[in-house]
Amino acid sequence: MLKGLFNIVVKEVKELVRDPKILLGMIIVPLIMFPLMGFAIQTSMEAVEETMGKLALGIMDQDHQSGVENLTAFLNALDVPTVIIEKPDLATAITYVAQSNLTGLIVVPPGFSQNLTETRKARLTVYTVFRGGGIAESSSSSVISSLLQTFEASLVTQKVSQAIPDDDPSVVLDPIEMSEQSIVGGIGVNVRPDVFFGVMMSQSTGMPIGIMMLLIFSMQLAATSVASEKEEKTLETLLTMPVSRFTILAGKLTGSILVAVVGAIAYIVGFSFYTSSLTGFMPNAGVDLAALGLAPTPLSLILLGVSLFLSLLSALALAISISIFAEDVRGAQALVGPLSIILVFPMIFTMFTNIYTLPLPLMILLLAIPFTHPMLAANAAFSGNYLTTLLGIAYVAGFTVIVLYIAARMFGTEKILTTKLKLRRFRLRRSN
Amino acid sequence: MDPRIAIEVKNLGKVFGDIRALDEFQLQIRTGEIYGLIGPNGAGKTTALRILATLLLPTSGTATVFGLNVVDEAAEVRKHLTYLPEEAGAYKNLSGHEYLEFMTKFTIRNPAERKEVVEAAAKISGLGDRLRDKVKAYSKGMKRRLLVARTLMTRPKLAILDEPTSGLDVLHSVHVRGLIKEYVQRHGVTVLLSSHNMLEVEYLCDRVALINQGRIVAEGSPSELKTRYNAPNLEEAFAKVVSVA
Ligand SMILES: Nc1ncnc2c1ncn2[C@@H]1O[C@H](COP(=O)(O)OP(=O)(O)OP(=O)(O)O)[C@@H](O)[C@H]1O
Ligand SMILES: [Mg+2]
Numbered sequence: 001m002l003k004g005l006f007n008i009v010v011k012e013v014k015e016l017v018r019d020p021k022i023l024l025g026m027i028i029v030p031l032i033m034f035p036l037m038g039f040a041i042q043t044s045m046e047a048v049e050e051t052m053g054k055l056a057l058g059i060m061d062q063d064h065q066s067g068v069e070n071l072t073a074f075l076n077a078l079d080v081p082t083v084i085i086e087k088p089d090l091a092t093a094i095t096y097v098a099q100s101n102l103t104g105l106i107v108v109p110p111g112f113s114q115n116l117t118e119t120r121k122a123r124l125t126v127y128t129v130f131r132g133g134g135i136a137e138s139s140s141s142s143v144i145s146s147l148l149q150t151f152e153a154s155l156v157t158q159k160v161s162q163a164i165p166d167d168d169p170s171v172v173l174d175p176i177e178m179s180e181q182s183i184v185g186g187i188g189v190n191v192r193p194d195v196f197f198g199v200m201m202s203q204s205t206g207m208p209i210g211i212m213m214l215l216i217f218s219m220q221l222a223a224t225s226v227a228s229e230k231e232e233k234t235l236e237t238l239l240t241m242p243v244s245r246f247t248i249l250a251g252k253l254t255g256s257i258l259v260a261v262v263g264a265i266a267y268i269v270g271f272s273f274y275t276s277s278l279t280g281f282m283p284n285a286g287v288d289l290a291a292l293g294l295a296p297t298p299l300s301l302i303l304l305g306v307s308l309f310l311s312l313l314s315a316l317a318l319a320i321s322i323s324i325f326a327e328d329v330r331g332a333q334a335l336v337g338p339l340s341i342i343l344v345f346p347m348i349f350t351m352f353t354n355i356y357t358l359p360l361p362l363m364i365l366l367l368a369i370p371f372t373h374p375m376l377a378a379n380a381a382f383s384g385n386y387l388t389t390l391l392g393i394a395y396v397a398g399f400t401v402i403v404l405y406i407a408a409r410m411f412g413t414e415k416i417l418t419t420k421l422k423l424r425r426f427r428l429r430r431s432n
Numbered sequence: 433m434d435p436r437i438a439i440e441v442k443n444l445g446k447v448f449g450d451i452r453a454l455d456e457f458q459l460q461i462r463t464g465e466i467y468g469l470i471g472p473n474g475a476g477k478t479t480a481l482r483i484l485a486t487l488l489l490p491t492s493g494t495a496t497v498f499g500l501n502v503v504d505e506a507a508e509v510r511k512h513l514t515y516l517p518e519e520a521g522a523y524k525n526l527s528g529h530e531y532l533e534f535m536t537k538f539t540i541r542n543p544a545e546r547k548e549v550v551e552a553a554a555k556i557s558g559l560g561d562r563l564r565d566k567v568k569a570y571s572k573g574m575k576r577r578l579l580v581a582r583t584l585m586t587r588p589k590l591a592i593l594d595e596p597t598s599g600l601d602v603l604h605s606v607h608v609r610g611l612i613k614e615y616v617q618r619h620g621v622t623v624l625l626s627s628h629n630m631l632e633v634e635y636l637c638d639r640v641a642l643i644n645q646g647r648i649v650a651e652g653s654p655s656e657l658k659t660r661y662n663a664p665n666l667e668e669a670f671a672k673v674v675s676v677a
Contacts, residue, residue, distance in 0.1 A: 007537040011523065018525035018566075233521040237579070240485045240515040241538045244507065414488045418448070 004243040005251050012225055012255025022224070026217060026263035034270030048139050055143060056081045058097045058105040060090070067113030067122070074151050097129060103140050104128045116155065124148065211308060211374055212347050213267050215315050216340045218260030220333060222316045223323035225252045227332030236417065245412040253316050300380065303389045307377040307396060311370045314400035315339075317407040324410050346372035350379060370396045433499025438463045438590055438622040439484060443493035446479050453479040455646040457493065461624060466616055468633045469626040471643035472674055477626040478518050480643075481594050484624065485515035497590060511539075514583040518594035521575060524568035528559055528578050531567060535582045549585050556611055557581035558604070572599045580608055584615050593625040597632060609636055630666040640666070642673050649673055
């Protein structure tokens with residue numbers, strides 16, 4: 001029945017892949033842009049670390065007591081070099097530090113040490129030098145203040161152990177130890193909720209974005225492959241070839257899916273390059289969901305795959321049905337574009353809410369959109385709620401069959417050749 | 433069915449909205465002849481050819497190709513014909529060679545035979561080495577030659593050619609006409625064509641139908657038409673018939 005399918009698929013893939021616009025947008029951009037972005041971020045992060053390594057502080061001592069010595073000793077012990085600035089006034093000290101390669105200046109006013117010993121507020125002024133070095137430099141001020149906080153904490157510990165010599169100062173200061181855990185899918189797991197949430201977020205954002213990319217790509221491709229037959233005037237010839245219209249349709253669907261998969265893989269590769277250059281600097285990484293028994297089971301992955309494939313098919317059939325009305329590629333893409341809004345819609349909802357908790361009409365509306373279902377299936381892969389996934393698959397299958405049938409019907413009749421004229425006349429009438 | 437009849441059209445009507453493109457259209461084409469449709473712009477030539485090529489559905493009447501109904505047995509009809517649309521292109525990102533290969537694969541399974549056919553097409557088109565270039569680098573005439581070549585190369589039982597030489601220079605038109613004649617004589621192809629070039633019609637066609645406003649207003653061999661309308665050439669005969677009609 002599908003005789004000649006392979007021939008058409010090969011032709012579709014060649015036509016699409018050799019189209020410079022498609023090649024550029026789908027393969028070159030993600031494979032070059034994302035890694036470049038990642039590289040830029042990585043380089044600046046490395047620059048930050050380098051700055052940390054080169055941290056050096058000037059200290060203007062107007063106190064001349066033991067407190068200053070303690071501070072300097074503390075900093076030096078942490079491998080932060082210090083220079084005592086011997087200048088008559090603040091202005092000259094600042095000028096001096098600005099011209100040196102010091103990271104900042106700590107001004108210790110008179111009475112600092114005495115205030116510390118007598119438990120009164122002791123003040124410090126910290127200047128961070130900005131030399132226009134971007135992100136790397138902006139982080140130095142926070143490094144300096146965290147150094148000073150550690151110093152402060154050491155003073156507190158000292159005070160506490162003097163006041164309560166028999167107790168462990170760390171216990172006095174932090175008497176309760178909390179172990180934070182989560183309950184996921186009815187099971188308690190030894191992972192902090194914020195960590196778990198972070199991992200879930202990265203799973204549940206990565207998934208919909210990948211699905212959406214794949215859908216949008218393949219829809220644009222399918223629209224292009226139909227509309228370019230019209231634009232290049234190849235359709236009439238193709239339709240008189242001894243091959244069924246359904247085979248032509250199937251060839252276009254398959255070709256678009258194949259190219260879209262390549263495009264989506266390019267995006268995923270490019271994007272993971274990008275994220276992997278960030279993860280080194282992100283907390284929460286490295287939680288192994290599989291080890292916690294929270295990884296998707298093979299069954300749930302298969303269901304997800306089926307749901308995804310069906311909704312992909314329906315999206316493509318939809319795109320083809322719509323692009324039959326277009327006269328050229330540009331028109332087809334303009335018609336298919338709004339459909340991507342329908343795609344983004346369920347994605348946003350499944351990302352940020354549990355759609356079953358939404359008001360009923362909104363929930364029904366979302367469930368009516370077939371693209372909601374692979375997103376739900378992706379979530380169900382973690383919750384283990386297979387029944388809803390199966391119902392979703394049944395619904396999407398029905399939807400797909402109907403849309404495919406419509407697309408095949410349109411391809412089978414003369415509408416595909418004559419519709420554009422009707423549209424043109426319709427437009428003329430409206431403008432009259 | 434009568435094997436001597438290639439195309440039989442009875443009372444064919446086609447309406448687009450409120451435009452009557454074909455009206456009580458009748459036609460009988462014998463196997464192995466070259467039959468020409470001539471007529472002013474908008475007369476309905478392309479519409480008639482498209483119905484026979486199974487692209488459009490008639491509003492009324494019937495049309496058969498080798499005894500097969502073009503509506504009910506469209507899939508079977510397509511196995512016997514090739515169609516050259518009036519305005520046609522080829523896939524711009526394929527090379528001319530790949531395009532011919534692609535088209536041949538629908539009808540010919542045997543690779544050796546396919547190779548022969550594509551070589552024949554290379555000769556018909558006269559494109560030579562340029563067949564290796566992408567179609568997007570072709571001129572209008574080169575594209576037309578590629579498409580003419582693809583309609584003839586498989587030696588179909590019926591070739592429907594809508595203005596086959598439109599856009600071709602004088603030399604290539606002569607070349608293509610010679611080939612059409614050769615394919616009919618040597619390979620028994622039946623040809624139904626439309627044309628605005630009366631010289632071409634006179635040279636090629638065994639019989640001609642003159643169409644005006646969706647109806648056949650005169651039919652016969654070019655010489656018959658000339659005598660009937662007492663005209664020195666087809667062009668003048670055409671002018672007389674259409675102005676009278
Ligand atoms: N798809 C369509 N929708 C509406 N009207 C159409 C369509 N195709 C053709 N027509 C109308 O049908 C009539 C016949 O058109 P057709 O293309 O068959 O003429 P033709 O004889 O091939 O003309 P030409 O010599 O200009 O190629 C014209 O009035 C045309 O406007
Ligand atoms: Mg025409």
